[in-house]
Amino acid sequence: MSTEMKRRIFLKRSLAAGSVGIAAATGLLAPQQVLAAWNKTAFEAKDLDSALNALLGSADMSESGEIKVKAPDIAENGTVVPITVETDMSGVESIAVIASNNPVPLVANFVLGPGALSFVSTRIKMGKTGDVIGVVKAGGKLYSAKKEVKVTIGGCGG
């Protein structure tokens, strides 16, 4: 093979590799654009206060008897713990669900649109025994209620 031929092949290959690189780069950028609203800092925070500060702008909350957190007393399987948070308060903007002893305590945040009732139900993972905390944002203030769940088998990792 002549030097000229080798040069041609080399050029072709490097061009091909170049376009793949560009495609990968744009592909990596896309998810961030789509999920502009998702609060990365809050959902990766390792402790409760910084998660709440990042998500709701404050970690200052008062306990309220008007919030009902429904969860089992004992969860045999920590991978699936059914929970429900509801309240009769007015002016509720969002409901956050926290598992206090999880590696990443903030599990979910539900932003209620106009017409939505203050009721959310889902299933969460719990690493070990701890409190499930429902944090309700109403009229710019934070209110919370908690329920302890004993976990027999953990649901995070290992």
Added chain:
Amino acid sequence: MANSIKVRASEKDGVTTVKALMTHPMETGARKDSKTGQNIPAHFIQEVVCKHKGNTVMTAEWSGGVSKNPYLSFKFTGAAKGDELELTWTDNKGESDSMTSPIK
């Protein structure tokens, strides 16, 4: 990916109850593969948006702490039987799926 969502919405006395099940692994990124000892990369739904007549009724933002094949239920007012409800999820890899279901 079109069948990853199951939605049931029913209206009674002005209140619509929505129950949804999504098929998704919901990997936190902290779990180890028992064979290789490597961490399984995070792969979880970050956002679920539910719309009625173009208005966002509810937005759920999730971490990997929501169980595998997530279940979600919520209630809202202002919809009638026969209206359509649209539910869309997006995960941390940028994948998404959407489903439109009539309210019964």
